Amino acid sequence: MSDGHFYVEGLRLLTPETFWFMVRAELRRAVRAQTFLTLVVLEAKREWDEMLMTADDGTVAELGQLIGREIRDTDLVSRTDPGMLSVALLDTDLDSSRAVIDRFVARLDNYEFATPLLVAVGAACYPTHAVDAESLHREAVSRPLVRRRAGGGDRVFSTGRRQTS
Secondary structure, three states: OOHHHOEOOOOOOEOHHHHHHHHHHHHHHHHHHOOOEEEEEEEEEEEEOOEEEEOOHHHHHHHHHHHHHHOOOOOEEEEEEOOEEEEEEEOOOHHHHHHHHHHHHHHHHOOOOOOOEEEEEEEEEEOOOOOOHHHHHHHHHHOEEEEEEEOOOOOOOOOOOOOOO
16 A cells, blocks of 8 residues: 555645544554653634634645654644644653754744744643543643744744643
């Protein structure tokens, strides 16, 4: 079977179906091996005439290429929802994933997008926050750790780290 069935054509992003299949398989492995898996979600929105719109697939692909340099070859990356990029960090707990998230944010800080882009980065960890793929995704989306505005001449940044108890 060729890579075309697993990857988005022309990109090193997994198709959403392949991504979720692999995440579920890795969650089963994590149960057996008693390891962690962290799901990081980057939600991108474009600013257009002072309105926020979900980023298109091209923008999400650009974001995927940008952060793809900051992860291991064994980690999983895919566009999972409109305007959303998900990264499964295998064998990584939430504390360790913060270093990866910091590298993502550094990439965003140093990259000039064609038009302003708002990116929220959230994360959730198995087994700490959820035990299945769907609830892990829901938790990651609802737990934004960082929000950034990047691109176009106005480089105003807003970081909002969530306080955990």
